[in-house]
Amino acid sequence: MRILMMCILLGAAAAAVAQTSLHEQNEQLLQQLQRVHGLTDEQMRSIRAIFAHSNILGQGNPAVTRHPVTPEQCAAMLQQRAIEYADPKFERICGGKFMAPLFDPKKSTAEQAKACIDQFEFPDIPCAYPVVWVKAREAAQLCAAQGKRICDAHEWEGGCAGDLQPPDYRFDLAEGVAADVGIRRMRLAHNLADAPGKSWSYGPDYQRGVCATGSTKTPGCPGGNWRLCGSNTYPAGNFPACHSPSQVYDINGNAAEHMNLPLNPRQMASLGSQELGYTEMKGSWFIFDTYRAHEDWCRWRAPFWHGTRVMAADSHANYHLGFRCCKTLEPASSPAPAAGSFRQRMTQPTARSANRSMETASFAGSPPSR
Numbered sequence: 001m002r003i004l005m006m007c008i009l010l011g012a013a014a015a016a017v018a019q020t021s022l023h024e025q026n027e028q029l030l031q032q033l034q035r036v037h038g039l040t041d042e043q044m045r046s047i048r049a050i051f052a053h054s055n056i057l058g059q060g061n062p063a064v065t066r067h068p069v070t071p072e073q074c075a076a077m078l079q080q081r082a083i084e085y086a087d088p089k090f091e092r093i094c095g096g097k098f099m100a101p102l103f104d105p106k107k108s109t110a111e112q113a114k115a116c117i118d119q120f121e122f123p124d125i126p127c128a129y130p131v132v133w134v135k136a137r138e139a140a141q142l143c144a145a146q147g148k149r150i151c152d153a154h155e156w157e158g159g160c161a162g163d164l165q166p167p168d169y170r171f172d173l174a175e176g177v178a179a180d181v182g183i184r185r186m187r188l189a190h191n192l193a194d195a196p197g198k199s200w201s202y203g204p205d206y207q208r209g210v211c212a213t214g215s216t217k218t219p220g221c222p223g224g225n226w227r228l229c230g231s232n233t234y235p236a237g238n239f240p241a242c243h244s245p246s247q248v249y250d251i252n253g254n255a256a257e258h259m260n261l262p263l264n265p266r267q268m269a270s271l272g273s274q275e276l277g278y279t280e281m282k283g284s285w286f287i288f289d290t291y292r293a294h295e296d297w298c299r300w301r302a303p304f305w306h307g308t309r310v311m312a313a314d315s316h317a318n319y320h321l322g323f324r325c326c327k328t329l330e331p332a333s334s335p336a337p338a339a340g341s342f343r344q345r346m347t348q349p350t351a352r353s354a355n356r357s358m359e360t361a362s363f364a365g366s367p368p369s370r
Contacts (some may be wrong), residue, residue: 021062021063022055022056022058022061022062025058025059025062026051026057026058026059029058029059029123029128029131030044030047030048030051032123032125032128033047033123033125036097036123036125037096037097037123037124037125037146038097039146043145043146043147046141046145047142047145047146050138050141050142050145053138054133054135054138056133056226056317057131057133057134057138057317058131058132058133059128059129059130059131059132059231059233060129060132060133060230060231060232060233060319061133061226061227061229061230061231061319063227064218064227064228064229064230065218065230065231065232066216066218066230066232067129067215067232067233067234067235068214068215068216068232068234069234069235069238070235071127071128071129071235073235074126074127074234074235074237074238075126075127077238078126078127078237078240081240083240085098085119085126085237085249086098087100087247089110090110090116090119090247093110093111093113093116093329094113094116094327094329095327095329096116096327097124098118098119098120098124098125098126099116099117099118099119099124099327100116100117100118100119100159100246100247100248101113101115101116101246102114102115102116102117102155102158102159102164102246102326103163103164104158104163104164104165105162105163105245106163113164113329114328114329114330115155115164115270115326115327115328115329116326116327116329117151117155117156117159117246117248117324117325117326117327118148118248118324118325118326119247119248119249120236120237120249120250120324121236121250121254121255121257121322121323121324122134122139122142122143122322122323122324122325124236124324124325125236126235126236126237127235127236127237127238128235128236129231129233129234129235129236130233130236130250130254130255130322131322131323132231132233132255132317132318132319132320132321132322133226133231133317133318133319133321134258134317134321134322134323135313135314135315135316135317136150136258136279136308136310136311136312136315136316136323137310137311137312137313137315138317139258139322139323140260140276140310140311142323142325143323143325143326146325147327148325148326148327149269149325149326149327149328150258150259150260150269150276150310150323150325150326151259151260151269151270151324151325151326152167152259152260152261152262152268152269152270152326153259153260153261153280153282153301154166154167154168154169155259155270155326156251156257156259156282156283156324157282157298157299158246159244159246159248159251160200160201160244160248160251160252160282160283160298160299161199161201161244161245161298161299162201162244162245162246163245163246167268167270168190168193169186169190169262169263170185170186170189170190171186171262171263171264171265173185173186173189174186174263174264179263179278179307180304180307182263183261183263183278183304183307184303184304186261186263186301187301187302187303187304190299190301191299191300191301194299194300198297198298198299198300199297199298200252200296200297200298201242201243201244201248201251201252201298202241202242202243202244202252206292206296206297208289209289210239210241210242210252211239211242211250211252211253211254211288212233212234212238212239212242212250212253212254212286213252213253213254213284213285213286213287213288213289214286214287214289214290215232215233215234215286215287216232216287216290217229217232217287217291218230218232221319223318223319224318224319225319226319229318229319230319231255231319231320232286232287233254233255233286233320234253234254234286236249236250236254237249237250239253244298251282251283251298252283252284252288252296253283253284253285253286253288254285254286254322255283255285255286255320255321255322256281256282256283256284256285256320256321256322257281257282257283257321257322257323257324258279258280258281258282258310258315258321258322258323259279259280259281259282259323260276260277260278260279260280260310261277261278261279261280261301262276262277262278263277263278264277269326270326270328272328275311276309276310276311277309277310278304278307278308278309278310279306279307279308279309279310279315279316280301280302281302281305281306281321282302283296284296285320285321286320
């Protein structure tokens with residue numbers, strides 16, 4: 001009994017030390033966030049309140065996390081190679097640092113973009129570690145606190161592929177059925193249509209060593225355990241070749257990312273929705289060169305793993321799961337398309353998928369072992 005009690009006390013003491021370290025780590029992060037992005041004190045109060053509400057949100061449990069590269073090493077490498085991520089043109093278009101315009105280069109120019117996406121995972125700072133253990137709700141709130149928003153799935157896909165395509169959500173497939181059923185149907189239709197042209201941010205084939213995918217998992221990590229699982233990520237931008245034609249970095253590797261999957265037009269973040277839809281996991285994470293747990297090509301949509309509404313209080317968080325934000329460039333008060341015409345356009349099968357059969361597709365209903 002005494003041994004058990006000692007173990008409990010030692011465990012509690014270790015947890016307290018780790019928690020203090022996490023608090024100190026987050027304080028440094030938040031100061032850097034305000035300094036780099038020029039956030040106001042009011043914005044920082046909102047961001048600090050979100051962090052304060054969680055006892056795990058941050059750049060990983062410092063007691064077990066082992067990053068393969070330090071921020072200092074990352075900065076030295078970039079300096080040695082004369083790599084500068086700041087882009088005055090993008091900053092002028094997007095109205096903020098380290099964001100890239102979203103557009104279809106075959107039809108428009110960067111200056112005509114209606115939205116931008118963070119070039120790096122939050123905190124969107126080169127050589128900073130991504131924030132993980134974040135719930136989808138917290139991700140949406142952190143984006144909003146900065147004057148941004150969570151991205152819709154198709155926007156992330158456009159940032160990865162280098163061309164923003166019109167929304168292709170088959171809302172008709174989600175009508176009158178449970179959310180998980182509708183998401184499954186929509187996913188199958190989308191993936192069947194896009195699989196023939198699959199690509200990664202850096203090219204048409206999966207490549208090892210290009211992105212932040214060569215780290216290791218903490219020995220004994222069962223997945224989903226803050227105490228046992230280190231967020232062994234790389235600094236953002238440590239792999240300069242890991243970018244899309246849109247100059248979006250680390251979209252493959254480092255941390256997977258929360259995005260918004262709408263089941264009707266009212267849930268589209270890109271149309272100003274505050275309601276939002278359901279969680280969609282994008283990208284891949286830091287051990288993918290040795291453990292490819294799932295597909296991670298640009299337009300692939302994942303099964304409904306740990307699925308909830310984005311704004312659910314119990315939305316999923318994990319040691320390899322972060323997020324990045326988008327920003328609408330049009331005024332929020334701009335008139336939206338008429339509901340009827342928009343709905344008709346969104347619910348019709350696209351030319352890519354009209355002749356494909358969903359009955360032959362498979363659906364992986366359980367998350368991989370992580």
